[in-house]
Amino acid sequence: MKVLEACNITKVFPGVVALDSVDISFELGEIHCVIGENGAGKSTLIKCLTGVYEPEAGSIRIHGEDAMKNKKLFDKIAYVPQEIDLFEYMTVADNLFLPYERSGLKGLVNRLELEKRAIPLLERFHIHADPGTLVKEISVSEKQLLQIARATVHQEYEVLLLDEPTTSLTTKDAQVLFEVIEQIRQENKAIVFISHKLEEIFLIGDVLTVFRNGEKVAYSDIHEVDAPWVITQMTGRSLDQSQVFYSEKVADEVLLEVEHLTGEKFADVSFQLRSGEILGFSGLVGAGRSELMQAVFGYLPIYSGAVKLNGTPIKQGDTNYSVRNGLIYLPEERKSQGILPMLSVRENISVSNLDDLRSTVGISKNKEIDLAQQVIRDYDVKTSDMEKKIKFLSGGNQQKVIIGRSMGCSPKVLIFDEPTKGIDVGTKAEIYRMMKTLAEENGMGIILISSEMEEIRKCSNRIVVLYNGKKVGEFGSDAEKERILSAVIGIN
């Protein structure tokens, strides 16, 4: 029986169509797997189905009733997010039953009774921690299981949405999780399982929906398809691949040398970057790519190993040194690490070029305006006014400002961390072209971190793949997509 039916769901963000008339429905007693690359629209879909986002078009019916009109129906959807969001300084039992009202607990909270009620639930999910311990003291896999347990405490749920629940689990713990999921299916609930990992999907799934670029591209019974078919659907071989953006002028000179680098989220990674080269870094979200590059840049600590820029070791943990010597990091998290939100476009541009704006009486406002105009023109930043606060610009234009302002620091090595995340297709191509020009004409070395297979293959001269913080492969630009993708998802 269909418990949830979504028709024609369309969600638009400034500059991007995140979901393009998507139909999807879930049946009771069925495990429905959803798969797609990063940015394919899975998270947006979840947020629409749980009532977090309101889609621009389309309808969501739960038991045949319109959920847009009756928001209470969304209570039937239990959602377990990918990141662990438990209250670390509260007990296991508290976390299980919060908010107390929804768990049917009224009036005063009796700690002992709470813990007693928690025991059967914890047993069911194979959580061995005592209900009275603080969550910060239990293991990561127990936290993950606890999150799922918490979602099932609320009696009225009928759909359980699991967003990549196994990313922080070991194979053994994942096995436990699958058993629990199977039990829940037996109770005639609908389960939605979102994952990158093909083996898991084939292990537990019943049906499969594949997303790509905000569209639903395939739906099938899982037993009728195989892994290569799924990969083809995910990556969309049919997409225009004719245009490539890798550098055609790679020099011999090595700009950046990373040797056996180990940090919190990565271990023993070595690579070299040459002048005029674009080096791609691929991997799953959480594989440690951003952390590795932030450590190379001096933003995160290094436990062991060395980073040499032009043959001289960098000062670890000193971003000022890196920037002064031409090693620049353009962050993935534009909002939290890139822009200065409340300042104007002009000030966001000038902030990294103040040395060039000096006059006899301090910083010259005229020079500053000239520079801002130049960056806006050269990098085709679309803004009505350079005095506009940068937070009001679209993601693509923010990215152009960030790239444009970095050029004043005469960079030698530029690290682009997911430079096209949340950016529309047209602007993506502009950014690819910028990277190519910088490499070919200015002889810079460029590192490109991207989760989009298409992007990384189009732009990179070489591709390094990280899995679980380790370098698992290095490919030329002509390597087959399937081989790279296998390395990305951890199949050898």
Place this chain on the structure above:
Amino acid sequence: MYERLPNPVHSVVSTLKKSTMTAIGAVLALMILMASIFSPYFLDIYNLQSLIRDLAFIGMIGIGQSLLLIIGELDLSVGKIASLCGILSGIMMMHWGWNSYLSLLAALFLGLVLGSLNGLIISKLRLNAMVATIGMAGVYGGVNLVLTKGKAITGIPSEIHIFGKGNLGPLPIPFIFTLIVLVLVLFFVKKTKTGRYIYAIGNNRDAARVLGIKVDRIRILIYSIVGMISALAGILYVARLGSAQSAIGENWPMNSIAASVIGGVALTGGIGNPAGALIGAAIISVIQNMIILFGVNVYWQSAVSGFVVVIAISFSSLSVILQERKQRKIKLSK
């Protein structure tokens, strides 16, 4: 694209809307107008001079405090630094027999040291600025009591008095100092690299680090500047009273923060103009002056002035609330 023809009417309206300075300047002008209509004594030169002398101190500290608020921090020990430096200048002059001017310079330097101590412990030990400076205020106040045993140091040499009691033309000397501080601070924030960086740090500390800005060094520098401004206010106040007392600067931490916030400096950091803090201080001083001129019962004065300050602060958030409501209406009507 950027280039487009400016519409003169539109641009005047938008600058008025944009510039908090103009708005609070207008509020101040309105209050002065009201005060001068309702009380014949308000525009009296002696009243104005004493008002401006009061506001010079809150204004000076407020200008310093606004720098800290812009980088997203604050210093609640400014009053205690002021009184400790004032007391020490008194001790140097009276007990140690130092040259008066040398003592003042030494006290200024001490303020710089105490401020940088605040900055050092906050940045290197990664402490919360509010809690740490409450603690340091206790330390400075305690040292103060140990030194003075609670007694005032009287008989400050009369050549110093002019700095606190004197006038230059119609303007009280402390206010001249406040204006000098303002000009220097404005030059710092508008025209120097470090000054620009404090906005970057206040906007987004992580982004500032990614840009290669030496965040901790700049934080310590700002605490030092604020310490020195506090010391300046402290010794000017000693000169005004003719004696060094540990009660100096009692209300300065709160008043300086209130002045900054009224002046459009955001407590969340990254936004504001130090000049706004001076206007904010003027607004607070006019409120306090009006309360006295209107003959409000002595016991009620503190309550009334506190209440009016809260109203003044809420102006800025009120505009945000109204705007949000308007947007919601627009969205719902769609």
